[in-house]
Amino acid sequence: MKARTNMKFLGLLLGTILCIAGSALSADGNGGYAGSFLQVPIGARPTGMGGAYLALSNDAAGVLFNPAGLNTLEKPLFGTSYRAMTLDRTLGYATLIFPVRGQSALGIHWLYAGSGSVRVRDASGIDLGRDFSQNTHVFGVVFAKRFSNIAAVGTKLSYMQASIPEVKAYSIAFDFGATFYLSQLVSREKRDKQAVQDIQVAVVVKNLSAKFPWNSEKYTRKYTTDQYAYEQDDKVPIEAGLGASARFLKRKLILASDLRKADKQNVRFYGGAEYYITPEFALRSGYGDKRLAAGAGFMFKMGSRALAIDYAFSADKVDEGSEHIFSFDLLF
Numbered sequence: 143m144k145a146r147t148n149m150k151f152l153g154l155l156l157g158t159i160l161c162i163a164g165s166a167l168s169a170d171g172n173g174g175y176a177g178s179f180l181q182v183p184i185g186a187r188p189t190g191m192g193g194a195y196l197a198l199s200n201d202a203a204g205v206l207f208n209p210a211g212l213n214t215l216e217k218p219l220f221g222t223s224y225r226a227m228t229l230d231r232t233l234g235y236a237t238l239i240f241p242v243r244g245q246s247a248l249g250i251h252w253l254y255a256g257s258g259s260v261r262v263r264d265a266s267g268i269d270l271g272r273d274f275s276q277n278t279h280v281f282g283v284v285f286a287k288r289f290s291n292i293a294a295v296g297t298k299l300s301y302m303q304a305s306i307p308e309v310k311a312y313s314i315a316f317d318f319g320a321t322f323y324l325s326q327l328v329s330r331e332k333r334d335k336q337a338v339q340d341i342q343v344a345v346v347v348k349n350l351s352a353k354f355p356w357n358s359e360k361y362t363r364k365y366t367t368d369q370y371a372y373e374q375d376d377k378v379p380i381e382a383g384l385g386a387s388a389r390f391l392k393r394k395l396i397l398a399s400d401l402r403k404a405d406k407q408n409v410r411f412y413g414g415a416e417y418y419i420t421p422e423f424a425l426r427s428g429y430g431d432k433r434l435a436a437g438a439g440f441m442f443k444m445g446s447r448a449l450a451i452d453y454a455f456s457a458d459k460v461d462e463g464s465e466h467i468f469s470f471d472l473l474f
Contacts, residue, residue, distance in 0.1 A: 175406065176354055177302075177378035179255035179278065180206075183412075183430065184233055185223045186452035186469035190437025191414025192428020194398035196385025197321065197344040201450070202237035202471050205251045205284050208319035208346045208385070209296030212239055212247040212286040219249075223469035230258030245288035251298070253280040278304040280315075291326040295319065304354050315352035315378065320345050339393055344385040349404075352378035379404035394418045400430075426454070433457055437467075448473045 183193035185203025195203070199211030202221020218240045225233040232254070239249030256277035262270045279302070286296035298317040303310065324341045325333055333339065354376040387398035400412040414428025414435075426437045437454030450471040457464050 175379050175404075176376035177278075177349065177352060179233060180280075180349065180378065181381070181402075181404070181410075181431075182225070182233060183435075183456075184225055184235060184253075184467070185221075186437055186454040186467045187416075187426065187439055189225075189435055189456055189467045190426035190428065190439075190452070190454035191398060191416055192433070192435050193412040193430035194385065194387075194400045194414040194428055195412075196319075196346055196383050196400045196402075197342040197387035197398060198396070199319075199321070199344070202235075202239065203469065205237050205239075205249070205282065205298060206235065206253070208321060208344050208383075209284045209286050209298045209317060210294045210319040210321040210344065210346075212249070212284065212296060213245050213288040213294040213321075215239055215241045215247050217241065217473045219471060219473055221469065221471040223467065225465060225467045227465050232256050232258075239284070245294075247284075247286045249284050251280075251282040251284055251300075253282070254278070272307075274307055276304070276306045278302065292323055294321045294323075296321075300352075302352060302354070309356060309358060311354035311356050311376070313352050313354055313378070315348075316350040317348040318346065318350070338388050338390060340387075340389040342387050344383070346381075346383045346385075348381045348383070349378045350380060352380075354378070377405075379406060381405075446474075 183189045184206055187201065188195035188203050188207060195207045198204070199208040200214045202219055203223065204211045220238050222236045223234055227233055235251065235253045237249060237251045239247050241247050254277070257275055259273035259275045262272050262274045264270060280300050282298045282300040284296065284298040286294060288294035296319045300315040300317070302313040302315055321342055321344045324343060325339060328336070356374045356376065358372045381402055381404040383400055383402040385398065385400040387396060389396050394417060396416040398414050401409055402412070403409045410431055412428065412430030414426065414430070416424050416426045418424045422441045424439045426439070428435050434457040435454055437452060439450060439452035442449045452469040454467040455464065456467065
């Protein structure tokens with residue numbers, strides 16, 4: 143009776159989170175702010191699920207969503223991803239994670255966001271004979287720890303560097319996350335017989351203290367006759383998120399949903415599904431931030447090693463063009 147009551151509670155909690163997420167579909171009006179690339183789902187698996195990944199986050203892309211999810215790793219993991227974006231933009235990452243004692247994980251991470259070269263012209267449209275480009279690097283150290291069967295926490299410390307011609311800005315940022323494994327409230331024997339399994343809920347706070355202090359003095363001296371330099375602090379919006387996931391159909395189907403809210407921006411909804419046709423091959427679909435997405439993944443087993451190759455397609459958003467994402471995760 144107690145187990146049945148617990149499962150009813152867990153099912154009600156998950157359903158409540160999903161319903162709240164659905165009510166946020168009409169949220170609109172997210173303007174552009176510093177660090178906007180941090181809000182773009184990256185990694186083919188999370189992108190294929192519409193970006194709903196806070197309660198999963200158990201691969202190389204998890205560093206970007208919720209570091210707490212990395213506590214489940216049992217082998218070292220190297221992962222990388224590349225997202226071919228419109229307007230000649232690029233977005234990619236590389237992650238190296240090692241499991242350590244006590245259901246913990248420690249790793250390093252690099253994220254790159256940049257734009258292609260654009261010819262510089264004056265107010266009259268005259269070509270000034272040089273190109274303009276922008277790029278940002280984020281270097282991070284991540285740690286995750288599971289303190290009990292029910293809860294795990296994780297954190298990421300990042301060093302951020304952004305640059306445009308002759309101008310650079312630096313920042314430090316902190317991310318914190320927690321994952322709660324609610325199905326662990328039920329005994330294993332009864333848990334495996336339930337229709338809804340592996341219920342997980344996550345809470346994250348990201349981009350704490352992140353801001354880019356710009357100073358145009360070097361640019362002004364080199365390219366203009368203006369005697370005045372300008373200073374400006376571009377604050378990266380702090381983002382809070384709530385996510386939930388669960389498995390159905392004997393763990394073949396995963397449903398996930400996220401709600402995220404950043405400073406001066408509306409609540410954003412992300413929802414997605416992943417279905418395993420075989421233990422090695424999965425299909426995915428999702429919706430997030432006004433984009434439909436789909437994808438697939440296949441895992442090749444090579445003795446004690448495994449290579450996961452994932453692909454995702456993100457549909458057009460407000461005439462921005464569709465995008466393709468590729469990811470590779472190697473467990474060794």
